[in-house]
Amino acid sequence: MYQGSCVSVVFLAVILLVGGASPEDIMLVKKKIFDGYDRYIRPVQNHEEAIQMDMMFTLVSIDSLDLKSQKLKWNGWLSFTWHDKLLSWNASQYGDLNFITVPQTKIWLPDVVIDNDVSAKTVLGNADTLVFIRSSGKVTWEPGMVSETSCKIDIRKYPFDTQTCTFNFLPWMTTGRFLNTTVSSGRIEMSDFVPHGEFTIAGSSVDYTRVPATFVDDDLVGISFSVVLNRRTSFYWMIMIFPMATFPLLSPVSFLVPVESGEKITLSITVVLSYLVFIGSMNEAMPKLSDTVSLMVIYASLQTTISILAVVANGIIICVHKLPSDFQVTFPKFPQVSQTLGTIGERNKYLAKGESLQSVSGSSVGLCHDDLKTDGKPVFEDKENASSKIVEPRSDKWILYARRLDRICFSLFMCLSIVVSTIFGFLMS
Numbered sequence: 396m397y398q399g400s401c402v403s404v405v406f407l408a409v410i411l412l413v414g415g416a417s418p419e420d421i422m423l424v425k426k427k428i429f430d431g432y433d434r435y436i437r438p439v440q441n442h443e444e445a446i447q448m449d450m451m452f453t454l455v456s457i458d459s460l461d462l463k464s465q466k467l468k469w470n471g472w473l474s475f476t477w478h479d480k481l482l483s484w485n486a487s488q489y490g491d492l493n494f495i496t497v498p499q500t501k502i503w504l505p506d507v508v509i510d511n512d513v514s515a516k517t518v519l520g521n522a523d524t525l526v527f528i529r530s531s532g533k534v535t536w537e538p539g540m541v542s543e544t545s546c547k548i549d550i551r552k553y554p555f556d557t558q559t560c561t562f563n564f565l566p567w568m569t570t571g572r573f574l575n576t577t578v579s580s581g582r583i584e585m586s587d588f589v590p591h592g593e594f595t596i597a598g599s600s601v602d603y604t605r606v607p608a609t610f611v612d613d614d615l616v617g618i619s620f621s622v623v624l625n626r627r628t629s630f631y632w633m634i635m636i637f638p639m640a641t642f643p644l645l646s647p648v649s650f651l652v653p654v655e656s657g658e659k660i661t662l663s664i665t666v667v668l669s670y671l672v673f674i675g676s677m678n679e680a681m682p683k684l685s686d687t688v689s690l691m692v693i694y695a696s697l698q699t700t701i702s703i704l705a706v707v708a709n710g711i712i713i714c715v716h717k718l719p720s721d722f723q724v725t726f727p728k729f730p731q732v733s734q735t736l737g738t739i740g741e742r743n744k745y746l747a748k749g750e751s752l753q754s755v756s757g758s759s760v761g762l763c764h765d766d767l768k769t770d771g772k773p774v775f776e777d778k779e780n781a782s783s784k785i786v787e788p789r790s791d792k793w794i795l796y797a798r799r800l801d802r803i804c805f806s807l808f809m810c811l812s813i814v815v816s817t818i819f820g821f822l823m824s
């Protein structure tokens with residue numbers, strides 16, 4: 396503590412020996428430069444002369460990007476530098492006073508506003524913002540701001556999207572003839588940027604815009620700073636991509652469930668409901684736009700349609716499975732075919748239940764070889780005993796058809812889901 400006090404005393408003594416500006420010097424300088432100064436008059440010797448001003452935009456943080464309202468909330472500041480020839484003094488006459496600071500309300504300032512601010516177009520800074528003035532008349536003004544600006548959202552590749560948001564700064568009344576603003580850095584200053592949890596900064600650029608003035612035959616020259624935001628996708632891989640990649644596999648799996656279990660149609664309907672819930676959650680997060688539609692929404696809609704077709708296919712398979720064994724398919728539009736089927740029906744009506752011409756033919760051959768007595772007289776049992784003992788039990792043909800349809804639909808829907816997923820994965824990449 397004692398050593399620190401000694402250092403402070405020595406430093407103060409050096410300043411007093413070398414010399415420095417006193418508060419009286421500062422008061423004299425302010426009295427000199429502001430005597431007769433009007434902050435509403437441009438600080439130039441010739442009224443037709445343009446003020447040369449350099450501008451720099453520093454982005455500190457991005458608070459949020461609202462997709463539904465298409466607003467970007469951010470924090471940063473601007474740095475304006477120009478020469479005010481009315482605010483200069485000889486430093487040697489005022490204790491080598493090289494600079495002073497005054498409130499921004501005391502000097503001329505460029506009437507720059509944030510043109511795409513969605514809240515209000517107000518002047519930059521406030522009454523407490525200080526302006527740095529050098530003895531040469533060079534003025535540095537750095538107003539800070541927290542603003543919400545409009546940002547055109549492109550959700551086509553959401554959540555693998557890249558958004559480009561602009562910050563438009565435009566003079567409100569001073570045209571390009573009287574104010575020449577340049578950006579020497581050519582980009583947004585990001586040295587103090589605080590990383591955002593959802594977006595990363597991919598780059599920035601600067602563009603000059605010209606807006607025709609309504610009050611004079613001239614243009615207002617504005618500057619647009621653009622920042623490119625890349626969305627971080629780690630979170631979306633877990634809650635969106637992985638579920639969307641597994642849902643398409645559930646529809647083909649429903650064809651592997653046997654009809655006898657009673658859960659075949661239940662599984663396929665559950666898949667449809669899962670897609671509808673998923674689309675509803677995406678609808679809450681994304682804006683209702685018609686010019687750009689998310690590929691993820693289109694993909695979910697197509698997979699929902701495929702799942703609905705799977706429900707219909709499972710219903711048809713269940714109906715085929717439940718058909719009676721003696722059900723015959725008729726074709727009323729083809730008389731010849733109908734007649735042939737009618738003849739087959741006449742023959743089948745003499746057969747026992749569950750028999751067919753082919754089975755009876757086979758059983759007859761078996762009787763000829765196995766049921767002949769040694770004296771050559773065939774032994775025929777009654778029709779019911781013959782059908783129960785000689786004809787082997789077999790699966791109903793409609794059950795076999797239903798199982799075959801299950802295998803066909805499983806292959807078809809699996810290939811369809813894989814093809815759709817591959818196409819949309821390629822488009823989003």
